[in-house]
Amino acid sequence: MEKFTKLKSIAADLQISNIDTDMIIPKQFLKTIKRTGLGSALFYEMRYDEKGNVIKNFILNNTPFNKAKILISGKNFGCGSSREHAPWALLDFGIRCIIAESFADIFYNNCFKNGILPIILPENQVKELSEAARKNKEIEIDLIDQKIHKGDNRPFDFEIESFRKECLLNGYDDIALTLKKDAKIESFEQRKKNLTPWLY
Amino acid sequence: MAKTLYDKIWESHLVDEQNDGTSLLYIDRHLVHEVTSPQAFEGLRLSNRKVKLPGSTLAVVDHNVPTTDRSKGIADKESAIQVETLSKNCKDFGIEFFGLTDKRQGIVHVIGPEQGFTQPGMTIVCGDSHTSTHGAFGALAFGIGTSEVEHVLATQTLIQSRAKNFKISVDGKLPLGVTAKDVILSIIGNIGTAGGTGYVIEYCGEVFRNFSMEERMTVCNMSIEAGARAGLVTPDQKTFDYIKGRPLAPKGENWEKALNYWSNLYTDKDAKFDRELYLQGKDIEPTVTWGTSPQDIASINGKVPDPNLEKNEDRKKSILRSLDYMGLEPNTAIQDIKIDKVFIGSCTNGRIEDLREVAKIVKGKKVNKSVDAIVVPGSGLVKLQAEKEGLDKIFKDSGFDWREPGCSMCLGMNPDQLKPKERCASTSNRNFEGRQGRGGRTHLVSPVMAAAAAIEGKFVDIRKII
Numbered sequence: 001m002e003k004f005t006k007l008k009s010i011a012a013d014l015q016i017s018n019i020d021t022d023m024i025i026p027k028q029f030l031k032t033i034k035r036t037g038l039g040s041a042l043f044y045e046m047r048y049d050e051k052g053n054v055i056k057n058f059i060l061n062n063t064p065f066n067k068a069k070i071l072i073s074g075k076n077f078g079c080g081s082s083r084e085h086a087p088w089a090l091l092d093f094g095i096r097c098i099i100a101e102s103f104a105d106i107f108y109n110n111c112f113k114n115g116i117l118p119i120i121l122p123e124n125q126v127k128e129l130s131e132a133a134r135k136n137k138e139i140e141i142d143l144i145d146q147k148i149h150k151g152d153n154r155p156f157d158f159e160i161e162s163f164r165k166e167c168l169l170n171g172y173d174d175i176a177l178t179l180k181k182d183a184k185i186e187s188f189e190q191r192k193k194n195l196t197p198w199l200y
Numbered sequence: 201m202a203k204t205l206y207d208k209i210w211e212s213h214l215v216d217e218q219n220d221g222t223s224l225l226y227i228d229r230h231l232v233h234e235v236t237s238p239q240a241f242e243g244l245r246l247s248n249r250k251v252k253l254p255g256s257t258l259a260v261v262d263h264n265v266p267t268t269d270r271s272k273g274i275a276d277k278e279s280a281i282q283v284e285t286l287s288k289n290c291k292d293f294g295i296e297f298f299g300l301t302d303k304r305q306g307i308v309h310v311i312g313p314e315q316g317f318t319q320p321g322m323t324i325v326c327g328d329s330h331t332s333t334h335g336a337f338g339a340l341a342f343g344i345g346t347s348e349v350e351h352v353l354a355t356q357t358l359i360q361s362r363a364k365n366f367k368i369s370v371d372g373k374l375p376l377g378v379t380a381k382d383v384i385l386s387i388i389g390n391i392g393t394a395g396g397t398g399y400v401i402e403y404c405g406e407v408f409r410n411f412s413m414e415e416r417m418t419v420c421n422m423s424i425e426a427g428a429r430a431g432l433v434t435p436d437q438k439t440f441d442y443i444k445g446r447p448l449a450p451k452g453e454n455w456e457k458a459l460n461y462w463s464n465l466y467t468d469k470d471a472k473f474d475r476e477l478y479l480q481g482k483d484i485e486p487t488v489t490w491g492t493s494p495q496d497i498a499s500i501n502g503k504v505p506d507p508n509l510e511k512n513e514d515r516k517k518s519i520l521r522s523l524d525y526m527g528l529e530p531n532t533a534i535q536d537i538k539i540d541k542v543f544i545g546s547c548t549n550g551r552i553e554d555l556r557e558v559a560k561i562v563k564g565k566k567v568n569k570s571v572d573a574i575v576v577p578g579s580g581l582v583k584l585q586a587e588k589e590g591l592d593k594i595f596k597d598s599g600f601d602w603r604e605p606g607c608s609m610c611l612g613m614n615p616d617q618l619k620p621k622e623r624c625a626s627t628s629n630r631n632f633e634g635r636q637g638r639g640g641r642t643h644l645v646s647p648v649m650a651a652a653a654a655i656e657g658k659f660v661d662i663r664k665i666i
Contacts, residue, residue, distance in 0.1 A: 016521070017514055018393060018493050022632040027613045031264065031278035033238035033285050035346075045634050050620065074514065076394040079427065080632060081611075082329040083236065084345035102394055105429050106329060106343055113347035161361065163222035174347070175249070178355045181216055181224060185357055188215045188226055198450035198458045199228055199256075199322070 002115040003171035007096050008140040009069035011133035012059050017074035021107065024078065024086040038085055039092030060093070070139055072130050073100045077118075078107025087114045097141050099148075101126050112164050115171065117143060119158045129156075143168060202468035204365045205432050206400045209340040209465070213323050215357055225360045228322040230352050231308045232259040232295065234286040235613070236327030240350035241289040252356040254294040258317055259286060261300055262307045263613045267576050267603035270300055279614065293353075306579020306605040309333040309547035313417065314581055316446025320435035320462040325352055330547045330629065332423040336416035337443070338435035338465050340400070343424065363429045364474040366399035370407040372481040377663040379557075380415035381549060381627070381646035383407060384422040385487040389497035391477065396428030399475065402467060403433050407481045413442040414553040421548045422629050425494040434466045486662050488534050489631050489644040491522035496631070498534050500649070500661045506530040525633050526641050527621060534659050537643070541624040542573035542654040543636070544600075544647055546610040549627035550578030552585050554647040559591045561651035561665065567599035568657030574601040574616070576608040600654070612637045625653040 029041040046058050059065045071090070077100040078086060087110045090098070097117045111118045119141070121129070132139060132150050140149040143165065147155040167174065178185075193200050203211075216224040237259070244251070251257060264279035274280040283300065290297035298305045304315065309330050312318040318334045324341035325331060327349040334341035344358065352358055368387060388395075401423050408416060416433045423431030440459060443449045450458040485499040498504065504523065507530060510516040523530065528537070544550075544558055555577065567573045575595050577583040583605055586592055592602045609616040610628035618624055618640025627650050631642040645653065648662050 017518055020493075020630075020632045022611075022630070022635050026634055026638070027611050030235050030613060031276075031282055033242070033282060035239045045638055050638065076397070076427065079393055080329065080630060082327055082343035082345055084239075084327075084347060087345075102397060104394070104427060105397055106345060106424075110345035110347065113345060161222060162220040163218060163359075173247075174359060175243075175247070175351050175354050178224065178351065178357060178359065184216055185224075185226070185355065189356070192226065196321075196458070196461060198454035199319075 001113070001171045001173065004096065004115050004117050004143055004168040006140065006142050006144070007069055008138055010064055010067070010136055011070035011072050011129065011139050012065040012068035013072045013130045013133040014059060015074055015130060018076045018079055019073055020080035021078060021083050021086045022080055025083065025089045030083060030085055035088050037092060038089035039094070042089040042093045064136060067094065069094055070097045070099065070141065071095050072126065072133050073098065075101045077103050079104035082106045084110045084113070087111050087116050091116055099126060099129060112167065113174065115168065117141065117168060119148070121156060121158060125156050202470040202472070204467045204471045204473065205338060205402055205434060205465060206340065206363070206365055207471070209321055209323065210362060212321070221361050223360050223362065225323060225358050227325055227352050227356055227358055228256065229317060229324045230257045231312055231324065231326035231331070232257060232286070232349065233263060233308045233326070233328060234261045234282045235263045236346050237289065237349055238282065238285045239346050240353060241293065243350040244293070244353060249354045251293040251295065251353045256356065257295045257353070258312070258315070259290045259295050260298040260305055260308050260311055261286060263607045263611065265300060265604070265606040266614050267606050267608045267616055270604055303580040303584065306582065307547045307550060307607055309421065310550060310578035310582065313337065313413070313442070314446070314579055316443050316449035319443060319449070319458070320439060321465045325358065329424045330421050332428070332430050333417050333421040333547055335420035335423065335431040336413060336433050337439055338432060338462070340430055340432070342430045363400045364398055366396060366401045366428065367473040367476045368401050368403055369405035369477070370479045370481050371405045372407070374407060374481040374484060375663065377648065377666050378484050378486060379646040379648060380411060380418040382484055382487045384419045385489065385494065385497050385644060386479070386484050388422065388426045388494045389487070390479070391426055393425060393493055393495045394427045396423065396426035399428050400430045400432060401426065401428045403431060408433055409436070412553060413438060414551045417551065418548055422494065425629060435462050486646065486649050488649065488659055490526065490528060490534065491519070492525055492631055492633050493522070494629070494631060494644060496522060500534055500659060502534055504528045504530055504532040504534070535661065536658065538623070538658045539571060539625045539643070539653055540622045541618060542571055542650050543576070543609040543624055543626040543628060544574070544650055545576030545578065545608055546628040547578065547607070548629045549647045550576060550582065552582050554627065555582065555586050555591050556589070558647045558651040559594045561648050562598040562600070562655060563594050565598055565655045567654045570657045571654050573599065573654040574603055574609070576603045577605045579605045609636050611635060625650045625659065
């Protein structure tokens with residue numbers, strides 16, 4: 001997983017609430033057996049019409065936002081299915097950070113597994129960033145200090161669980177970390193075999 | 201200290217907890233399907249890792265499979281590759297696999313309970329958000345992403361943080377014709393699709409106690425549509441009776457041990473919930489969604505909302521977008537909405553009990569000339585049981601297509617899809633834009649409401665029919 005420390009980019013503003021995973025990546029792209037190459041499918045039905053032509057007024061189809069690494073959106077971003085194809089598509093398109101008022105649980109989790117930082121901010125701060133984004137201003141995300149700089153002297157602070165932060169900063173592989181606790185897992189499993197033997 | 205059922209299951213699976221609350225949770229059972237697993241198995245191979253407990257893992261193909269004649273395999277090349285990939289992965293890693301021609305094949309959340317794989321007090325995960333279904337058995341069950349699928353395969357654990365407790369109680373009795381589907385749609389309409397975010401919901405009260413296991417599964421299934429990590433119902437005699445004798449249920453001496461353990465799985469009397477919601481069964485009506493989010497609900501006697509009456513700007517924008525997509529005018533009566541298709545099936549409503557209820561409504565009647573209707577059983581065993589009871593004949597005589605089991609038109613990864621602007625009364629769980637096919641318009645309803653709509657060609661109040 002690629003490390004995440006600091007990120008400076010213009011941001012694409014997609015102010016729709018309840019953006020679901022079917023919108024982020026429709027079903028026909030879930031048939032792949034790879035993680036890569038899904039960027040072209042991102043927001044497919046919003047980006048292309050039924051004949052496959054580019055829909056010009058969609059923000060991610062327009063310069064400079066087609067190069068944005070930050071996405072700003074409304075409430076409950078990523079609701080719906082558990083498909084990790086959603087963060088894979090965002091990442092492949094170039095998005096490394098999503099800022100929203102709230103996220104759906106599974107999507108939020110999936111982001112961290114792929115080096116994407118989802119940031120939750122209150123409504124007024126999301127609005128302010130969305131206005132800055134619409135003016136093509138660059139936004140800088142500093143994960144180390146947990147701050148968002150937007151070109152004035154009033155950076156926003158954001159919260160993140162310390163373990164998730166560590167993993168992003170270092171690009172850790174979760175499984176390798178867990179396997180270090182192998183002895184604990186084994187002794188837990190032994191106790192469980194005595195308590196609930198019918199499960200083994 | 202008094203504990204909730206969720207607290208008890210959580211604590212009995214806690215392997216390790218860090219200072220910031222990040223926890224390592226032991227996973228008892230893992231269900232696997234073809235769409236969200238190939239990259240996980242690829243990851244295992246690349247890092248030379250094994251599946252820790254193949255015997256705790258069960259795999260099935262469901263999302264991609266055709267529901268028509270299967271004798272020639274899968275026509276779609278990509279779908280076929282995905283299905284074959286799962287078959288090969290299971291063989292290589294020693295995992296039990298129900299393939300396309302296995303009579304036990306079906307939707308992953310139908311076959312888990314059917315096989316007795318799902319049991320109270322367990323932690324169960326699957327790379328599918330509707331894993332919450334299994335909470336009906338008092339198991340902590342939730343959907344995970346593919347990276348987490350790989351993590352569970354390799355370690356039989358998951359990195360998690362503890363959720364909060366949300367009690368939803370529905371008391372009293374439901375009116376005739378009002379079903380589990382109407383209950384969960386009403387709950388989602390009440391708290392919204394993000395209302396359960398960060399919580400595990402425990403469904404309490406007389407209505408859930410009176411529900412069959414199938415009805416409890418319908419409710420828990422859509423917990424994710426309320427944003428919750430999982431849904432739970434306290435296991436009781438009905439739960440134990442359902443499990444007993446199933447192929448993977450505990451046997452002999454183990455059955456007694458399990459029963460003893462399961463009987464202690466309940467929320468203590470004085471346990472504290474972080475949030476509570478109380479509803480009355482008598483207030484719940486047959487429910488139809490009008491929009492593109494499961495929270496967009498209306499009573500069968502209600503109307504499509506008028507965005508001009510909405511004061512919240514964000515909500516107004518959502519309503520306008522949904523109405524445009526759905527091709528509906530504000531203030532249209534729900535009973536004036538005509539439909540083109542009916543889909544009966546899915547992990548929400550594709551079980552034998554659902555099919556029996558549909559059969560009662562359509563027996564001796566004909567599907568409306570303007571409607572194409574299909575019944576897709578949730579599993580091969582549901583299909584066999586339905587055929588044993590003669591339900592297939594009732595469906596076919598009415599003009600329904602009787603199909604092979606799978607996820608089918610719930611998400612349209614196979615050829616069962618809506619065409620642009622086609623309007624469907626669907627017993628599935630999501631009415632998102634494009635969910636059942638690009639431009640397709642989905643109205644979520646109960647099986648009996650879908651059945652009545654198939655006959656009438658539009659939505660009708662089921663209470664006036666039964």
